[in-house]
Amino acid sequence: MHHAGLETLRQLQSRLTNGQLEVQGAEGYIEVESFTFNPGATPEELARLPKETPKEIVHFLKVHNGARLYFTPDDGGGFELFTIGDILTYIPIWECPPGFxxxxxxxxxxxxxxxxxxxxxxxxxxxxxxxxEDPDFERLPFSFLRWLDYLIVAQGTMYWDWFR
Known part of the structure; x- marks a missing residue:
């Protein structure tokens, strides 16, 4: 099982001061961004996930049942990683087919x-x-933990758009 994304996440957490980090963005832009990590899900909560939930996601949720990464105090932005409750809420809202x-x-x-x-x-x-079927809905060549690993290395930028 490849847990590089979780190791990268631990390293990121070790660099935070009061949940914040100074991040260098594109074009010389520097911003203090905030991170919050929920405690891990209980076995009862994990049991509510769809049975086809990838092991990488189950593993992440065991460590953090949801997180907010790269938020700025003023305008938000950043990435929200869902809790198990959010996942179950959004399956019907986003009309996810089985396996999504x-x-x-x-x-x-x-x-x-x-x-x-x-x-x-x-x-x-x-x-x-x-x-x-929407052409703007894009399948990336990354698993969840690899996507997370690269997101942290790219300091919260949407690196998959860089070479468009």
Whole structure:
């Protein structure tokens, strides 16, 4: 099981001061951004997840049942990683087909959905979309933990848009 994303997350947490970090963005932009991590989910909560939820997501939720990453005090932004309650709430709202698990939202409300391909393979989808056939709804070549690992390395930027 590849847990690089969680190791990167632990390193990030070790660098925070009162839940904050000074982040260097593009074009010389520097901002103090905030992070909050919920305590881990209980076994009872984890048992409520759809059975096809990827093991990487279950593992993350065991450590943190939801988190907010790279929020700025003034204008929000940042990424919200859903709690189990949020996941169950958004499955019908986002009309997720079987095997698709809503995992969070991006800075402008972009959907973050994880597709479970097999027991050991999953992919992140993202975009502002209404249907899963929408061309703006994009399947990224990253599993959940790899996506999270790269998000932290890219300091909360939507790195998947860099070379468009």
């Amino acid at each position: 698990i809503p995992i969070g939202a991006g800075p402008d409300g972009e959907w973050l959905v994880c597709e479970s391909i097999s027991e050991d393979d999953n992919r992140i989808w993202t975009g502002e979309f209404l249907t899963y």
